[in-house]
Amino acid sequence: MNPFLGLFDSARAATFPAQQGPVARFIFGRDPQEAAYSAGVEGLFMFIFWISTFVFIGLMALSFYWAVKYRRRPGVAPPRSPSHNTALEITWTIIPSIVFISLFFVGFRVYAKQVIAPSDAVRLDLIGYRWGWNLYYPGGVTSTETLPPGTISASSVPVFMFPEDTPILLEMSSQDVIHSFWVPDFRSKMDLFPNRSTSFWFRTSKLQPGDMDNPDLGYPNKEHILYCAEYCGDQHSQMLGLIRVVPREVYENFLRNPWPEGISLVEKGKLLHSLRGCNACHSLDGSSGTGPTWLNWYGYEHRYTDGSTHLADADFTRESIYYxxxxxxxxxxxxxxxYLGQINEEEMRALIAFMRSISDQGGDPTAGFPDEEEETGGN
Structure with missing residues (x-):
């Protein structure tokens, strides 16, 4: 290692302790989690915070002292201000320069850790859209679990599983407008853009027996809330996700069997209504939103802006989702x-079955579809 950079690593370790102090805990809450660079980001912030606090208090104290000492008094002529002080000018140039140069090198080391992912990182695709997230695992598997409305958001929230003690590289893009991937526990964020790829990596921590953020799961886990930090429309505040770090065997079992055992086609379609973000625009109770409600949509004729009317059958539904x-x-x-390329045929059948089930013209929701056990292998 370069001894010069090693010196700054040592300085950083001394300046940014592994454990939070009381002020950092008040500002940030939980200790920095998961990402290898989180402690460094928090440490830089606190270092700048304490420098700023020291300089502010010092300047205010000196200003008050000088205002009292050199106040105007009857019969006392004001002293002549010096026009030059070489020692003072060198001091206030060199000391801040040392501080800022040190911050640059320490900050660069933290930045390099933040943008350069390990070569063995698990690569996953994250798509942001108004107003939700889709995460694609190896083999095209996607999240199949949501938190119900009212848990941490007024709408349902997707749950994304990650294995413990593993570097994760997210390749990210947006379907529509600019979004921003922000997990406060990671102390960092990254923007998502339409037609452009950005990346964000973190290393999940090694779980301990006492790590039970969600005790109902019955196995060690850590949970972190994902926010969108870039205003993206009227439901921006509801664009949440839950990152859940789980034991490796739980993660691998999820990849093999992503859907709950015994789930029906209609139940899968209802779940996909939330997982694919359909619920952001299409209600299930007949109320109008950004898009038309799904209640009694299937099996009826509807009028369109070109003056035509069309029956909402399976083929028209498929076209409406893809085009x-x-x-x-x-x-x-x-x-x-x-949603072309994002919803596969199996998921499309589930969505159509669910639409049929909430329409009084839908008939048998699974009519015409192959047996679910046969299609999915019983998973």
């Missing part, structure tokens, strides 16, 4: 993104 701009429902705008 939403072709037919725009009267009274609504063309704001829906295409």
């Amino acid at each position: 939403p701009g072709r037919k725009i429902r009267s009274g609504y705008q063309n704001v829906m993104n295409s």
